[in-house]
Amino acid sequence: xxxxxxxxxxxxxxxxxxxxxxxxxxxxxxxxxxxxxxxxxxxxxxxxxxxxxxxxxxxxxxxxxxxxxxxxxxxxxxxxxxxxxxxxxxxxxxxxxxxxxxxxxxxxxxxxxxxxxxxxxxxxxxxxxxxxxxxxxxxxxxxxxxxxxxxxxxxxxxxxxxxxxxxxxxxxxxxxxxxxxxxxxxxxxxxxxxxxxxxxxxxxxxxxxxxxxxxxxxxxxxxxxxxxxxxxxxxxxxxxxxxxxxxxxxxxxxxxxxxxxxxxxxxxxxx
Amino acid sequence: xxxxxxxxxxxxxxxxxxxxxxxxxxxxxxxxxxxxxxxxxxxxxxxxxxxxxxxxxxxxxxxxxxxxxxxxxxxxxxxxxxxxxxxxxxxxxxxxxxxxxxxxxxxxxxxxxxxxxxxxxxxxxxxxxxxxxxxxxxxxxxxxxxxxxxxxxxxxxxxxxxxxxxxxxxxxxxxxxxxxxxxxxxxxxxxxxxxxxxxxxxxxxxxxxxxxxxxxxxxxxxxxxxxxxxxxxxxxxxxxxxxxxxxxxxxxxxxxxxxxxxxxxxxxxxx
Numbered sequence: 308x309x310x311x312x313x314x315x316x317x318x319x320x321x322x323x324x325x326x327x328x329x330x331x332x333x334x335x336x337x338x339x340x341x342x343x344x345x346x347x348x349x350x351x352x353x354x355x356x357x358x359x360x361x362x363x364x365x366x367x368x369x370x371x372x373x374x375x376x377x378x379x380x381x382x383x384x385x386x387x388x389x390x391x392x393x394x395x396x397x398x399x400x401x402x403x404x405x406x407x408x409x410x411x412x413x414x415x416x417x418x419x420x421x422x423x424x425x426x427x428x429x430x431x432x433x434x435x436x437x438x439x440x441x442x443x444x445x446x447x448x449x450x451x452x453x454x455x456x457x458x459x460x461x462x463x464x465x466x467x468x469x470x471x472x473x474x475x476x477x478x479x480x481x482x483x484x485x486x487x488x489x490x491x492x493x494x495x496x497x498x499x500x501x502x503x504x505x506x507x508x509x510x511x512x513x514x515x516x517x518x519x520x521x522x523x524x525x526x527x528x529x530x531x532x533x534x535x536x537x538x539x540x541x542x543x544x545x546x547x548x549x550x551x552x553x554x555x556x557x558x559x560x561x562x563x564x565x566x567x568x569x570x571x572x573x574x575x576x577x578x
Numbered sequence: 579x580x581x582x583x584x585x586x587x588x589x590x591x592x593x594x595x596x597x598x599x600x601x602x603x604x605x606x607x608x609x610x611x612x613x614x615x616x617x618x619x620x621x622x623x624x625x626x627x628x629x630x631x632x633x634x635x636x637x638x639x640x641x642x643x644x645x646x647x648x649x650x651x652x653x654x655x656x657x658x659x660x661x662x663x664x665x666x667x668x669x670x671x672x673x674x675x676x677x678x679x680x681x682x683x684x685x686x687x688x689x690x691x692x693x694x695x696x697x698x699x700x701x702x703x704x705x706x707x708x709x710x711x712x713x714x715x716x717x718x719x720x721x722x723x724x725x726x727x728x729x730x731x732x733x734x735x736x737x738x739x740x741x742x743x744x745x746x747x748x749x750x751x752x753x754x755x756x757x758x759x760x761x762x763x764x765x766x767x768x769x770x771x772x773x774x775x776x777x778x779x780x781x782x783x784x785x786x787x788x789x790x791x792x793x794x795x796x797x798x799x800x801x802x803x804x805x806x807x808x809x810x811x812x813x814x815x816x817x818x819x820x821x822x823x824x825x826x827x828x829x830x831x832x833x834x835x836x837x838x839x840x841x842x843x844x845x846x847x848x849x
Contacts, residue, residue, distance in 0.1 A: 310761065314661025314673065317654050317732065324729035325680050328691035331698060382591050385584040397588065399836060404595050406832045408790055410809045411825045415598035418605065418817055423612075425601055453598070456591075514684040517792065521813050531686050538690050538797065548694070551687045558684055 332555075335548035348549035357533065357550075364530035367444060368512035371451040372459075375508045376501065378452070379459035383500070384493075386460070387467035398464075405457035413521050416450045417441065420522070442524035450522040451512050458511075459504040466500025467493070502569040510558055530554060599829060606822035623823040630820060633808055639720065640804040643795075644788035647727035652781045654728070655735025659776075660769060662736075663743040674740075677733045688730060689797030696722045696798065719801035726798040727788045734787065735780030742776035743769070 339345045351357070385391060386398055404412060419425050420440040427437045440446060470493070478488045516531030523529075528536075534554065537547030606624070610617025627633060658677075662670050680688060700716040707714040746769070754764040770777075792806035803811070805824075812821050 310664035310765070311661045313657040313765075314665070317658030317661070317736070318673070320654060320729065320732065321676065324692065324695075324725060326676070328688075328695040329679075329683070331694045332687070332691045335694060378591065381587060385588055388584070390581045390584055391588070395840070399840060400592060401588070401595065403833065403836060404599070406786070406836065407599075407829055408792070408806060408809065410792055410806055410813065411602075411828060412598070414809060414813050414817075414821060414825065415602045417813060418822075419598050419601060421817065453594070456595075510684060514686050516686065517810060521810075534686055534690060538693065544694060547690060551690055554684060555687050558682065562682060 332548045332551050335545050336552045337549075339545060348546045349553075351546060352549060352553060360528050360533055361530055363444070363527065364513050367448055367451065367529065368509050371448055371455065371512045372505055372509045374448075374452050375456045375459040376504065379456050379504065380463055380501070383460045383463035383467060387464050402457050402461060405461070409454050410517060410521075412454050413450055413518055416446075416453055417521055420446055420449075441522060442526045444523070444527070446522040447519050447529075450518045451515070454518065455508040455512060458507040462503040462507065463497055463500040466497045470496050498569060502565050506562060506565060509561065513557070514554060599825075602822045603826045603829070605819060606826045608819065611819055623819040624827075626820045627823045627827075632803070633805075633820070633824065636803050636805045636808040639802055640789060640806075643720070643724050643727055643804065644785050646724055647731050647788045648781050648784040650728045651731035651784045652735050652777060655732045655780055656739050656773070656777050658732070659736050659739035659743055659773070660765060663740065677736055680730055680733050681737075685791075685793035686797075689726075689794040692722070692726045692729070692794065693718065693797040696725075717801050718799050720799070723795050723799040723802065723804070726794050727791065730791075730794060731784035731787055734783045735777070738780035738783060739773050739776040742773040746772045 336348055337344055337346070339347065382401065386394075386401065391397055417424070421427070422437060422439070422441065424440070426440060431437060474492055474496070475488055478492045483491065514531050516529065516535045519527075519529040519532055530550070531554075534547055534550045537543045537550060607619050607621070608617055609620035609622065662673050665673070683691075696718055703714055703716060750768050750772070751764055754768045755761065759767070790806070791804075792810060795804050796807055796810070799807075805828075809821060809824070812818050
């Protein structure tokens with residue numbers, strides 16, 4: 308028996324449970340309910356309603372990614388710096404929420420923000436008015452940042468830790484001030500970490516439906532929500548498949564774009 | 579001073595990450611159902627949790643799916659890695675890139691694509707069974723959820739085992755064959771011990787991914803709920819303090835697990 312045959316069960320499994328389902332999505336996207344070829348599903352997407360939902364998903368995910376980067380980069384940098392390098396407990400503590408189910412974290416956020424939640428109760432007991440903290444885009448954005456910021460910290464931290472400290476010393480010896488050391492040496496070398504952090508935050512943020520449903524209280528929809536509804540509520544599988552296909556192409560395109568930017572940066576960063 | 583400022587920043591971040599979790603833990607011991615006031619210490623929500631059959635069933639289902647999926651995925655993935663490693667470079671590269679596909683596909687698309695496939699196949703089964711005269715109506719539940727979990731777990735095992743195979747000295751296996759060892763025995767006695775760390779990592783990854791999964795389970799099972807699905811539907815109904823109790827227990831479980839893993843890797847570093 309040849310050793311390469313060992314992969315056979317896996318290949319069969321992948322064909323059945325990864326390739327065939329994705330091909331079915333493509334098939335459904337290009338057919339109507341009777342199974343005839345049509346482009347109507349794709350055309351229906353270019354309707355102001357759906358385009359505005361796509362736009363909302365994109366900008367929420369974009370802001371979520373930017374905020375995670377702004378919060379996460381300094382955190383990763385400080386954690387990796389000499390000041391806290393020996394503090395393993397701190398590192399574990401910051402990454403611990405990552406291992407907690409995201410629905411539980413969202414649930415925790417809900418109980419803070421709700422109309423009768425902790426924050427509003429505190430405001431009332433201090434004599435202020437109740438605020439509408441839940442059911443809007445801000446709440447969804449906050450929930451996303453809360454859920455995903457550890458996924459930005461970890462890869463940047465890893466990239467900074469892997470860095471050869473002698474490069475930094477060399478830059479210092481050659482007379483670079485701390486700011487220039489950071490700008491010219493540390494930051495460019497941490498870009499691979501930033502790129503994987505961005506992927507790890509942007510992708511779940513742009514595809515989420517649970518966070519928006521729970522913290523947006525169903526007041527507005529994101530791209531993930533309409534896919535979920537098309538499949539589970541209105542049973543419009545053809546249009547749902549077209550939406551899934553568009554989402555997948557969007558993700559592939561953004562990952563490709565990011566990797567391209569990364570490759571360019573790395574080539575230029577060396578000099 | 580610098581360390582103080584940096585510590586302050588990390589402290590703020592920790593507050594942001596833990597405030598909702600701490601609030602949840604505190605409220606899980608609150609005797610009053612209202613979040614507005616503290617009604618005294620009580621374990622009633624924990625009691626309610628352990629008598630709630632829906633939650634206990636979901637816990638049992640989650641564990642069963644995670645265990646079976648991990649065992650199957652580990653075997654499939656390890657065999658696949660050994661097989662692909664023995665293939666010609668071109669074919670191996672194609673298979674590895676295809677294996678990467680489920681990892682870049684958004685969860686929601688994986689979920690709906692698997693759901694489409696299961697429903698499609700079940701429709702065929704129904705039609706054939708009616709034609710034979712023994713109608714069989716299959717539904718999305720434990721079985722389909724399990725198959726979906728195996729499908730998304732297996733690539734993680736493959737990608738954890740592959741590097742170990744690449745590090746291995748190729749001559750060892752050949753030497754065993756030359757000395758008259760049958761191929762299967764050589765795989766078991768020579769290759770397997772060398773790649774064991776990768777296999778264990780892959781199995782652990784699979785197990786945590788399975789335990790934590792919401793989106794794919796949500797689309798591939800309608801009759802059976804796992805814990806994440808229970809939490810999601812509870813959250814949509816509004817706040818229920820027994821979910822706080824569940825969160826507290828799950829948080830503690832993750833904490834203990836991480837401490838054990840940390841201890842284990844610390845021991846490995848020493849020895």
